[in-house]
Amino acid sequence: MVVQAEQLKGRFQGDPSFEYEYTEINAEDAERLIEDGKEPMIKEEARLVATIEQIDRAVGIIPRGAFVKTPLGSVHENRNFEGLSLTDAKKLSSYFHFTEPVNLKSKTLLEKADLDPSTDFLDSLEHDIPQGSWTVQLEKGGTVVVLRSLLWLGLTFYHVPMTKQYGYIYFGSGEKNLDLPFMM
Template structure:
């Protein structure tokens, strides 16, 4: 938490203690390998604490839980493609009530551009936003995870961190999500320094528009990455160590005008 405090939002001492204890209980009750804090989405009346449970395969065996008090947790069900399509049309903050239904105005271009009003449950919107933020910002330093011959993604126990020089370069960080562009991997393999077990993920340096990521050197040479699509997302890595992580604390609203601001 100390490494991401420069994002402008921090958790209180009371929140840290509550979350630390409840995450241990949540991990044991659900027989997970690890439970880590994903972040906090700020609502008008209540905030959503989000944690991520990891299984044996770090990329596939994931469970997301949310809580309004940091003690009582609810499983956040995977979102549907239909909800993912509607979420960009939702404007305004989260209320903090999972059962609240928000109105969505969708333009149906197949019906002469007529506006249609639908409703989306806030719990479904929450699931979609967490999915979108993870898709755009979840990252790992190159070499931190391995792809086994069995196709499982596991932690690389021999990872000792990036050098300071490499840690300041965007291409040293990879999206922690299933690879969608096979052509990227085919382009990488001819390079002499590429390892198939390490370079199975997409580098964040390919993201568009250019400039949507920033790299900064903070106190004690900690490297901090921020994604400007989602203000409040902060990733950190301490060079020459295995310490890295990220946290999102924000309203859950993307900056849709970012391409025009860069």
């Protein structure tokens, strides 16, 4: 469903029952859909679910240390997490994608030697491509750190340093900013 939704461009209509037709679908996929008795269409509600999944996968983030990985491989919320210091909270390297790591597996042993396996088991935001796809700002007199994604415009992450308070919210059009590399 995510692959099908990625092929659709433009804004949402606002009607969950609206059906999009695939205009840029290749002949093989169209034949397969017709053989299965399905029209080459997708409803807006399915596109919305797929878009939310894409956004969570791409820009769902957590502060370093908020979750820990046990020696057996399971991941749990860190009950001892008391927040990042203000100095660490201003660094992009203190935030991780909350998805299965991709870049971590390609690191050399020398790079992995400096990592703590219990807290540094996810991909850091500092290695995101394109570089500069995140902004870090201090709000309210330096008491709240705000990260904004330039790839998914409308995504805002916040963290209150020295507390367990963090989270993110997305208020956007549901369109990925594909022009970002040209804007930099």
